[in-house]
Amino acid sequence: MAARISLRDYQRELAERLRGADLGRATSKLGVQAGPDSWLIDLDAASEVIPVPAITPVPLARAWIRGVANIRGNLYSVVDFPAFLGGTPAPSTEHSRLLLIGERFRTGSALLVDRSLGLRNPAQLRQLSDGGAHKPWVKAGYSDQDGKVWKELDIPRLIQHPDFLDVAS
Numbered sequence: 001m002a003a004r005i006s007l008r009d010y011q012r013e014l015a016e017r018l019r020g021a022d023l024g025r026a027t028s029k030l031g032v033q034a035g036p037d038s039w040l041i042d043l044d045a046a047s048e049v050i051p052v053p054a055i056t057p058v059p060l061a062r063a064w065i066r067g068v069a070n071i072r073g074n075l076y077s078v079v080d081f082p083a084f085l086g087g088t089p090a091p092s093t094e095h096s097r098l099l100l101i102g103e104r105f106r107t108g109s110a111l112l113v114d115r116s117l118g119l120r121n122p123a124q125l126r127q128l129s130d131g132g133a134h135k136p137w138v139k140a141g142y143s144d145q146d147g148k149v150w151k152e153l154d155i156p157r158l159i160q161h162p163d164f165l166d167v168a169s
Contacts, residue, residue, distance in 0.1 A: 031117035035082030038150045040120055045155035048100045049116050062169050066112055076110040090114050107159050137161060
């Protein structure tokens with residue numbers, strides 16, 4: 001039987017791995033699932049990945065704006081990333097996560113994703129010839145050894161794109 005690990009220990013271990021990746025393995029990227037898609041995100045673009053806290057709805061906002069969340073005294077606008085992409089809204093499950101966009105971007109935004117998939121090394125993936133760039137915030141496309149497609153998210157382009165900034169319904 002597999003040993004159980006507490007959520008606190010898991011978060012501490014993930015934070016240590018993320019710090020280690022920043023120090024020595026700069027090629028690693030965070031993998032997340034948003035709807036049917038798997039995404040890779042630069043570690044320096046995300047400040048944290050956390051379980052989903054209580055979210056307060058915001059009236060007169062687009063359907064993909066889930067609302068706002070108070071995270072340690074700071075308000076974050078919560079973007080349902082699969083819904084923003086035109087898919088089915090992210091389900092509220094024990095696996096759902098909020099990816100807090102790095103503080104250096106000064107957006108106060110978080111992406112709601114279906115689950116965190118851990119660290120991935122793009123050097124172990126095959127880059128797709130079309131680059132997978134069907135949207136301006138997609139840097140590249142990759143395929144892993146099992147044929148699974150990964151899209152690399154360009155956070156700076158995403159948060160500056162007019163579609164992302166137009167939150168009023």
